[in-house]
Amino acid sequence: MTSAAVPSDRGERTLRELSDLITPMAIRVAVTLRIPQRISATAATAAELAADTNSDTDVLERVLAHLAGAGVLTRDENGRFGLTSLGTQLLIDDGRPEFLDLTTVVGRAELSFVHLLDVVRSGDVVAYAARYGTSFWADLGEEPSSAVQFDQVMADGMKKRVDEIAVAYDWAALGRVVDVGGGNGTLLVGLLRAHPTLRGTLLDRDAGPATRALDEAGLSDRATALSGSFLEPLPPGAGGYVLSRVQSDWSDADVRIILGHCADAAGAHGRVLVIDEFTADEGADTDTETDLRMLMYYGGKERTLEQARELAASVGLTPRSIRRAADWTIMELGASGPARR
Incomplete structure (x- = not known):
């Protein structure tokens, strides 16, 4: 066995693990081909797996052999592959396969x-x-x-927090809210259920999923969904305009546009509610993986509360209250004077 397979120095091995692209891509290929599911109950040879996945036997065997050497798979004397305890983590339905499957968004x-x-x-x-x-x-x-x-990935994250968001703020006092970029309606449905007098509108690129969600929840008499873009002017006159996990997906310039449209629609008396997982201050720990994903996918960033305040101030909005909801923050903004857009 060569030193490349078993480095003599633990520090060297750790550095290789941190910088290696081979193993992460091999894992992604295995997940995309559903190899973990195929061998979770019964071990199989590369030839059997290649036939099941319409893959080349030689190449697939070499990929699986690497994963066996990396401790993700087992390989017996008959060339049959199974899962190690580490490999079984690829079966856990907690969102990780979404990031590893190359066919998903x-x-x-x-x-x-x-x-x-x-x-x-x-x-x-x-x-x-x-x-x-x-x-x-x-x-x-x-x-x-x-x-x-x-939309489902976003909804899965919201489902863990929607109940606390619904009770952390007096949503009913707003009368009507516009969920700006509200996806499939998970947040709006939760708010309407918790506040029977509240009415709502959801705006997103495709109103279909949210319309179905409102219908299925029996809430279509109190809310509607519209297809549109928050980079364009928004329907005016609602008591509140909600931006939930929106601002981190966009550049500073685009966030100013989005907040500006919310401010224009809310007017002097409405509120803009920014819900996000803000970093408390510049020196606090932040989710660096998510921050880099925001950068690479969209040109966005995970912002501190102070950075969010500065962007809001640039369009004439100032914080009225800051509330915690689960591990997220609700920042209530109101008009502070003429916008500087």
Whole structure:
């Protein structure tokens, strides 16, 4: 066995693990081909797995052999592959397979990281567009199944928090809210259920999923969904305009546009509610993986509360209250004077 397979120095091995692209891509290929599911109950040979997945036997065997050497798979004396305890983690339904499956919207976006050097050098290259020749959002518009996948990923995160968001703020006092970029309606449905007098409108690129969700929840008499873009003027006159996990997906310039449209629609008496997982201050720990994903997928960033306040102030909005909801924050904004857009 060579030193490349078993490095003599633990520090060297750790550095290789941190910088290696081979194992992460091999894992992604295995997940995309559903290899973990295929061998979870019964071990199988590369030939059997290749036949099941319409793959080349020799190449697949070499990939699986590498994963066996990496401790993800087992391989017996008959060449049959199974899962190690580490490999069984690929079966856990907690969202990780979404990032590893190259056919999903998130798995596809992960490949944009090959352009990280271009982004670092330029500061303004959006990696997804550099790889695919179009923006992440334009891609969603062209592929309905990808849009459904993306909305579900966002909804899964919201489901863990919607009940606490619903009780952390007096939503009913707003009368009517517009959920700006509300996806498939998970948040709006939760707010309406918790506040029987509240009415709502949801605006997103495709109103279909939210319309179905409102109908299924029996809430279509109190809310409606509209197809549109928050980069354009919004329906005016609601008591509140909600931006939930929206601002981190966009550049500073685009966030100013989005907040500006919310401010214009809310007017002097309405409120803009920004719900996000803000970093408390510049020195606090932040989710660096998510921050880099925001950068590479969309040209966005995970912002501190102070950075969010500065963007709001640039369009004439000032914080009225800050509330915690689960591990997220609700920042209530109101008009502070003439906008500086």
